[in-house]
Amino acid sequence: MKISDSDLIINPDGSIYHLNLLPGDVAETVITVGDPDRVGEVSKYFDSIEFEKGKREFITHTGYVGKKRITVLSTGIGTDNIDIVFNELDVLVNVDFESREVKKELTSLNIIRVGTSGAVQKDIPMGTILASSHGLGMDALMNYYVHELSNDEQVLMDEIKIHFGNLENINPYLTAASETLLNTIGKDLPKGITITAPGFYAPQGRIVRAKNAVPNFISLINSFHSNQYRITNLEMETAGIYALAKILGHQALSINAILASRVNFEFSKEPNKIVEQAIKMVLERI
């Protein structure tokens, strides 16, 4: 079936609407980062750079580490941007731009996020590099997609819903990481459920001047336990990445550089050093 001109927007030069990329520009291994400035911090370790492109907050460098072709791309902040980036990455590999039809043979990308995050457990200090076993979305993105849970995800989700029972108007969603990527890139890292919040301040339990509608948010989330699972950290993209990757048939893993300890009320004095360690670790393992 042909996808219409208003559903799939192709720029006059044949590139996709927001990312400004052509089919063929995307490597099968993709690193996403939130901050556009972090793209160069990743690609400086490439042996060669094939091209650099960008539009708005979406900066892309594709190149090689040894023989491996890698694309690094910035998403900007939030799951509204993840909606754009993941749909556009997917059409770049899985839709024929000439016929506007879905290809018969689909490509499954390996997508690794290298992001920053705040920890909510006492035993996860600043400087930790953590892999998200699951993304738990507190934002509204998945209210708009058909999203089915596996049995294991459903069991965990039911327990989470009981724990968070009194949070009105929030419809959380949960997706597990790619098992393959978690067991390779994330193999020996501390792991936990990452909450993806629709904001940085009150949606992550921060109190500055405005009053928070959910009191004691951090203790509410860090007191959740289910078998080996607990909530370890807060950021703003992982749950959207995991959910859309699953729907579209891609593998995703989120690696978090822990810059803040929300239980010790601390923020790192050397955030770039921690992010650098996470980048190097991911590049060594992919």
Ligand SMILES: O=P(O)(O)O[C@H]1O[C@H](CO)[C@@H](O)[C@H]1O
């Ligand atoms: O460092 P990045 O990847 O942007 O990730 C985190 O930092 C931003 C907030 O400061 C949010 O995007 C959050 O998810």
Ligand SMILES: O=c1cc[nH]c(=O)[nH]1
């Ligand atoms: O606490 C934090 C730190 C980085 N990014 C977030 O979203 N939250």
